[in-house]
Amino acid sequence: MSRHLPVLLFLLPLFAAISMPVVCLKHRMLSWPIAITVLSSMVVLSVMNLMSIMHNGEVHYALSGWPPPLGIEWVADGLASIMIVALSLLGLVALVFAGPTSPKDLRGRVVHFYTLILLLVSALTGIVFAGDLFNLFVFLEVAALSSYALVGVAGGRALVAAFRYLIIGTLGASFYLLGVSYFYAVTGTLNMGDIAEKLPHLLTSKAVVGGLLFMFVGLGIKMALVPFHTWLPDAYTHAPDSVSPILAALVTKVALLGWIRIIFWVLGAKVVVYDIPILLFVGVLGVFAAVIGAVLALTQHDLKRMFAYGGISHIGIILIGVSQGNQTGFAGGVLYLLNDAVMQAALFFWAGVAMRQYGVRTLEDVGRIGGHAPWMTVALVILAMGMIGLPPTGGFFGKWYIILGALEAGSYMAVGAILLSTMLTLAYFVKIFEPVFRQTPTTSDMIRVPTPLQFKVSLGVTSAAIMVLGLWSDPLVELLLHVALPSGL
């Protein structure tokens, strides 16, 4: 039974997504309970899957019984299983946030919303488990298509942002597919394990180098790496408040995971292409992303936009972590990835509640929250501690292990970049806190309505998770070092 768990984890949300429009045609109120049930059972199944992986080792599942080099392989190793647990938990919290009643910002398109969310979750599960390059492409596209539709689901201004996201995202997918076809032309196979065996003799081939570059550009666009990040702030800022948390938490991180898989499981960590160590290349990209993202965040006025740029800079920090070429750095990078997923969800929850309850969109309005909602201020303080990286939050321990890894590798540029980006993060949170604590008496014309329980629950759970990830970071890092490391590190 436990052998089939990885496939069940993918099929469950997929079939729920397909049947949702039919079942909920007449009974729209059923869509939320169905989605919640699916995600809760995914949480249970993913924890069971992680347990079984820890005890019995990784599972290589050949779909419909065709053995790997010919058939489609599903690889459930430690890293994938941990990521799936995080993915289903965050999906569940995001659904709680969206709430059972038709949210106003979706303009009544509730069934569309839950269908797309389930489709997105199943595609992301596919990306995490996919054992060959072409399946990765298909799932990337399914995830991207549901994200475009989710951004534009409520219409209005978001439509233009969704269209731009679609144009740039499709260009990325085309580049990725081009890279895959180069690899296929050279090696004659698409299976990641098979390519990993054949590639070491072929690294001088121009086709492999070209294919690698195209794949990196494609996935770089999907994960909003700095020169290719322009679609992200618009899409996440204008997306409905129920949509942006789940997109910000999951989509870019899972694309990043796909990149990690290609670098460490297909190429191998120590690969040198034309005298350039691949990890150095990734590390330099990470340094640029970490610093430039934080600088751009500092210049923003819109809260959601600022948080989106914060996420872009954190992609860079994760890349710096995994590119140090030692176990500490890799574990730190993955820990920071999990952390960042939680923090991004929490930040966009916060921005959503601030918008819905207090009409806060920009930095100038933040002062309205100060006196009225102490719990919002507390959540913001915890979030800021996590984003800046103060102990005892998960953000601190992630950065701590990344810096330890960088010192071990003797890469002082990486340490400097992380410290600089931390300073800049501090600076833009000071910009948010200043009006909150100044307590300017602003006359708000909003009619004060009690905050719904679901907002408090989702924001509370994610804020607590930021703390928990820090306080229990030791066993987590232990687990990552034990099951999630690629071979050859």
Place this chain on the structure above:
Amino acid sequence: MGDVLAAIVQRPNFLTFVIIFLWGFYIMITRYNLVKKLIGMYLVQTSVIFFLVSISAKKGATVPILLSTTDPVHAFDYTNPLPHVLTLTAIVVGVATLGVALALCAAIYRTYGSLDEEEILKRLE
């Protein structure tokens, strides 16, 4: 220089791919009309699919169905079916993307009454 030129002329499929890809990319960047942008995007997608099919072309080979069950199999006599299957999937993905994109275009037109990007940006101000 002569070598490079010869290498290019000997591979007309690569040349075609590059031309279609860059053409589509150029249209995507320079046109303001959203539907024209989509046409550019579709050209880019199609060029990659064309590339994938063209690298699997094989002279004098037949469809991958065994000619005889008793003779030993000569892989050289058959074409590789996998790139075609991949291409089919890629075409389906491309069509789905185009569908979502056209739906977005229709919604944008209904909301802003125009498909010209500059016009829409003016109305957004």
